[in-house]
Structures are given as structure tokens and as C-alpha cells.
Amino acid sequence: MKNNPKVEDNFPWDQTMRNHFTTFPKFLISSILLISILCIFYTVSFSNSSNKDLNIITAVHGGREEVAVAPPPVPSPKPSPSSKTTLRQIVFGIAASARLWDHRKNYIKLWWKAQMRGVVWLDKGVKPGIDDHLLPQKMISGDTSKFKYNNPKGHRSAIRISRIVSETLRLGLDDVRWFVMGDDDTFFVPDNLVRVLSKYDHNQFYYIGSSSESHLQNINFSYGMAYGGGGFAISYPLAKALAKMQDRCIQRYPGLYGSDDRIHACMAELGVPLTKEPGFHQYDVFGNLLGLLSAHPIAPLVSIHHLDKVEPIFPNMNRVQALKRLNIPINLDSAALMQQSVCYDKTRSWTVSISWGYTVQINRGIFSVREMEMPARTFLNWYKRADYTGFAFNTRPVTRHVCQKPFVYYLSKVSYNKVMNQTVSEHVQHQVSNPDCKWKMADPSRIERVEVYRKPDPNLWDKPPRRNCCRVLPTKKKGTMVIDVGVCGDDEVIELR
Numbered sequence: 001m002k003n004n005p006k007v008e009d010n011f012p013w014d015q016t017m018r019n020h021f022t023t024f025p026k027f028l029i030s031s032i033l034l035i036s037i038l039c040i041f042y043t044v045s046f047s048n049s050s051n052k053d054l055n056i057i058t059a060v061h062g063g064r065e066e067v068a069v070a071p072p073p074v075p076s077p078k079p080s081p082s083s084k085t086t087l088r089q090i091v092f093g094i095a096a097s098a099r100l101w102d103h104r105k106n107y108i109k110l111w112w113k114a115q116m117r118g119v120v121w122l123d124k125g126v127k128p129g130i131d132d133h134l135l136p137q138k139m140i141s142g143d144t145s146k147f148k149y150n151n152p153k154g155h156r157s158a159i160r161i162s163r164i165v166s167e168t169l170r171l172g173l174d175d176v177r178w179f180v181m182g183d184d185d186t187f188f189v190p191d192n193l194v195r196v197l198s199k200y201d202h203n204q205f206y207y208i209g210s211s212s213e214s215h216l217q218n219i220n221f222s223y224g225m226a227y228g229g230g231g232f233a234i235s236y237p238l239a240k241a242l243a244k245m246q247d248r249c250i251q252r253y254p255g256l257y258g259s260d261d262r263i264h265a266c267m268a269e270l271g272v273p274l275t276k277e278p279g280f281h282q283y284d285v286f287g288n289l290l291g292l293l294s295a296h297p298i299a300p301l302v303s304i305h306h307l308d309k310v311e312p313i314f315p316n317m318n319r320v321q322a323l324k325r326l327n328i329p330i331n332l333d334s335a336a337l338m339q340q341s342v343c344y345d346k347t348r349s350w351t352v353s354i355s356w357g358y359t360v361q362i363n364r365g366i367f368s369v370r371e372m373e374m375p376a377r378t379f380l381n382w383y384k385r386a387d388y389t390g391f392a393f394n395t396r397p398v399t400r401h402v403c404q405k406p407f408v409y410y411l412s413k414v415s416y417n418k419v420m421n422q423t424v425s426e427h428v429q430h431q432v433s434n435p436d437c438k439w440k441m442a443d444p445s446r447i448e449r450v451e452v453y454r455k456p457d458p459n460l461w462d463k464p465p466r467r468n469c470c471r472v473l474p475t476k477k478k479g480t481m482v483i484d485v486g487v488c489g490d491d492e493v494i495e496l497r
């Protein structure tokens, strides 16, 4: 309540709040509010400011401060600040353009759910579509022509986009903990976004996202910047602080290129560093994401960006179809999505790497886990080079040796067995001509399908990160490999031999 109430007057909170309650007797609300305010006042004045008391106060206010200006009627029971963040408490602001809307809306439809809240911010109006009920509401961004923009390479729409968080805040939605920004070509895994954000206290200042895969991009922009397409989250109080200064801040940086570097510049002025979460993926790459997605960091996968720049993530289908397929494992066990486990078929001397919900790869020979956890360079960097120095993380080359080419099995279907409480994923061999290998060892080409069993664990990320273990199980099924994936047992270690 230390903020200047004048600034808050600019926000249309009270209007939105009032709309909800027109049917309620106004005097009753006013008296309840008066009593609540008095209670709060006395709690503040007379209790020692132990943490417990402060928690009670924020609980009454729902963690917000507008009460001081226009006391809102008390709607549904307010969650305590320690309660787990829900999807509804995250409000999305999606940057879109009218020109690409008809194409890009198909990506948003893949992850958007009716219970979510958010706005697609457009530069101008688009025709209503028959699928509008499957998409967030659309709004036109405020006029930004008065702002200076003089970057020779970029486009001044960057200013409009950088103001999305502030403009979304000004809608005055209730019970918001986080604002999440994304592009129209960003695919989110909403449940994993909830998992990541619920680790942080939304009553504090947080700026959460990730940097680029491209070292050069990070040098040009900053390693401390959250890349907008990968998506980033700003806590409610930070969004409020940003909204108060952003328009002045934008005017101080007319030479910047994009929207996310403008946000970063304002964050730097506010003194709030980037909290890096490795599950947000800008994916400043071209080509095949196979290498990256089959060696995902041990963290929940939150987003995939640049859907139009990379190849469809499953072969022989278009981009939208491929992401629809990914939605099947996401609906069954989102926490485990793209989690890599590595194990060995000791009798046949094969290394098996699983990326849950996506691929199984069988390699002839024994590779260490530290090698397998490095993404193979199946993709090019942003400057269209395959050079390993171009990346901001370790990579390994795609092997040229005919015997070391991995056999890739893509997910074909997944189901959940209620009795066993486990998912069964079926993977089929990607039909590519197998180069002739003269090694005198078992040939994985005989394996046509791989079955992966895993017990879903919705609380996987409440524990410190740890890679799951996998085990190659004996089977009599011809041409099939059966693998169990799950929490490592006591003393279970993935050992070479």
C-alpha cells in the first residue's frame, strides 16, 4: 500500500470488479467492505509485523494493492499466498499480427484451453473466425506512433509488442499471479508452465525465461535477456512496477531492435535480473529439433518457439499434425515430456536413449551418459552454420560413421493403463535407408517397435531434478524392445558395464 494511488487510478480495476456485482445489493457490499477495511487497518496497526500477520493481510487482499484505491467486493474465497498457483492465475499476452493470423492461430489452438485467460494482441482487426471460441480473446494494441524507433534493421512493431504485459495488466483482471508473454508461433505446455511458476513467490519481483540457443544472438542482445518467443513470465507486482515506468523507459531506448530487449532494458533499470528456467525454448535454430528434444535438460518443457523455422517434430506430417501428436503424451503425463533416460542393452552392446513422449534411439556400442545428454547437432544455428562454437551450450556432432548412426523410433501412440497405473508408449522405427555396417554385433534394424512403460508422476518436479532410470526388459515379442522408465531404485546407477 505504499504505492502512489494516483497511478492506480489509471487502471480500470473498479470497473471490471463492479461488472461482476451489479446484481448484488450495493449497500451490503459496502458494509462488508467497510468492516473488512477496518479489520485490516487494525491488524496492520496493532499486530507486530511478524511474517504470519503479513501473510494474513496479503491473503485478504489477494496479494494486491488496489484495495487502497477502490475496495473490490470480496468475490470467491481468496487463495492464501502459499496456495499452489493454478493455470487460471496465469494470464497470457500473445503477440500476433493481422497479416499472419489465419496461419498462426492454428498453433495457438493446439495449446489453448477454455479455462485459461489471456489476450492475443493484434496490430489491427481481423475477420471473426468460426474457431474464435477455441482461441483467446483478441484485442488491438494501443497506438505507439508517438514513440521513437530508429533501429535500422528492426521494425517499430517491437514497441507495440513490448507494451503487451502492461496493456494486459491494465485490463484489471482479478486474482492474477503471473503475466506470460509469448509469440503467435510459440507452443506452450501449460501444465509445465504452472509447475515452473509455482516454485516462485508471485508476490515478489520475478522475471523468468531463458536466453537464446545462439551464442551470437546472446552476444548481440544479452545473456541476461528473456527471449520473447520462448516466452517469459513477469510476476504481478513486477508487471505493475513495469507499467508505471515502461512508456518513459521505451523512449530512452529508441535504438534497440526488438520488444524483448526493450523489456530487458526496463528490467535492468528496475534492477530485476533474469531468472533462467531451461524449459523455455526460444529455439533460434533451423532444421531438425531431434537433437535438442531428445536431450532435453532435466527440467519441465515449457515452450517451443519458431515453429515455422524448424521442421515438423514428427516425420511425414505437417507442423500442426506433429504438435497434435505431441499433445497425446502431454495429456497423459506432461511432467515427463521429453525427459531423457539412458540405459544399455548389455547382451547386445547397445546404448538406448529415450526422450519420453517423443523418441527412442538405439545406438550400436556403448556411449556414456555424459555424451548422450549432449544434443546432437541435427539443427543449424541462427546464422545457418553448423559450427559448434555458435551455440550457447554443449553439442555433439551427428556421427558420420555408418555403424554409429542411431536408429530412431518416433512415438506412434500412447495410452494409460489404469490398473497398472502406467503409460504405455509405442514407438516405430523411422524408415530411412540403413547404411551397411560391417561390425560383427547385433543389428538394431531388426527392432521395428519399442514399447516404453512409465508410471506417471505428477509430482516429479516437486523434488530436486534427477534423471529417470530406464531398463531394457526381456521380451518374447518378435522385433520388439520393451523398456521400463521410472524413478531410479536405491543404488541403481546407469553403469557402462
Ligand SMILES: *[C@@H]1O[C@H](CO)[C@@H](O)[C@H](O)[C@H]1NC(C)=O
Pocket (backbone or CB within 6 Å): 153, 216, 220, 257
Ligand atoms: C548480430 O551480430 C552479427 C555478427 O556481428 C550480425 O551479422 C547481425 O546482423 C547481428 N544481429 C543483430 C540483430 O544485431
Ligand SMILES: *[C@@H]1O[C@H](CO)[C@@H](O)[C@H](O)[C@H]1NC(C)=O
Pocket (backbone or CB within 6 Å): 421, 455, 456, 457, 458, 459
Ligand atoms: C500412480 O503412481 C504415481 C507414482 O507412484 C502416484 O503418484 C499416483 O498417485 C498413482 N496414481 C494412481 C491413480 O494410483
